[in-house]
Every structure is written in structure tokens, then in C-alpha cells.
Amino acid sequence: MPVYEYRCHDCGHLTEELRTMSAADEPVVCGECQSKDTSRVQSVFSASGGSSTVPDCCPVGPMTGGGCCGGGACGHQH
Numbered sequence: 001m002p003v004y005e006y007r008c009h010d011c012g013h014l015t016e017e018l019r020t021m022s023a024a025d026e027p028v029v030c031g032e033c034q035s036k037d038t039s040r041v042q043s044v045f046s047a048s049g050g051s052s053t054v055p056d057c058c059p060v061g062p063m064t065g066g067g068c069c070g071g072g073a074c075g076h077q078h
């Protein structure tokens with residue numbers, strides 16, 4: 001599920017919401033001042049991809065458990 005960001009028109013606070021794409025344009029309540037006067041802003045987050053914590057040493061992906069492979073220990077092609 002993608003993460004969307006909503007800018008509050010009253011206080012400028014940015015509220016992140018995890019929601020389905022069909023509900024993306026529905027207004028959210030500001031997490032700062034509880035105003036409903038918010039609008040969605042373009043987010044850098046994407047719906048695709050699982051883990052976002054890929055270590056630099058292994059571009060294929062993290063080891064099982066998320067640790068760094070140290071360059072080859074994970075069995076991926078380096």
C-alpha cells in the first residue's frame with residue numbers, strides 16, 4: 001500500500017497516510033491541528049517494492065534478516 005502525504009492548509013503540517021490508491025484523494029485530518037483542510041502532495045514513495053533497506057554492499061537485496069552480507073556471503077551476484 002502506498003504512502004501519501006497531505007499538506008495542511010491551516011498550519012502547513014505534513015501528514016503521512018498509508019492508504020489504498022482509490023482512497024488517495026480523500027482528505028485526511030491533520031495530525032497537528034486536526035484540521036480537515038488538507039490536500040495531497042506528490043510523494044516519492046512507490047507502491048512497488050518490498051523492503052527499502054537494501055545495503056549498499058549488496059544491490060540485489062539484504063540478507064535474510066536484513067543484515068549486510070559483507071560482499072558475497074548472501075549468495076547474490078556481486
Ligand SMILES: [Zn+2]
Binds near residue numbers: 009010011032033035
Ligand atoms: Zn494542521
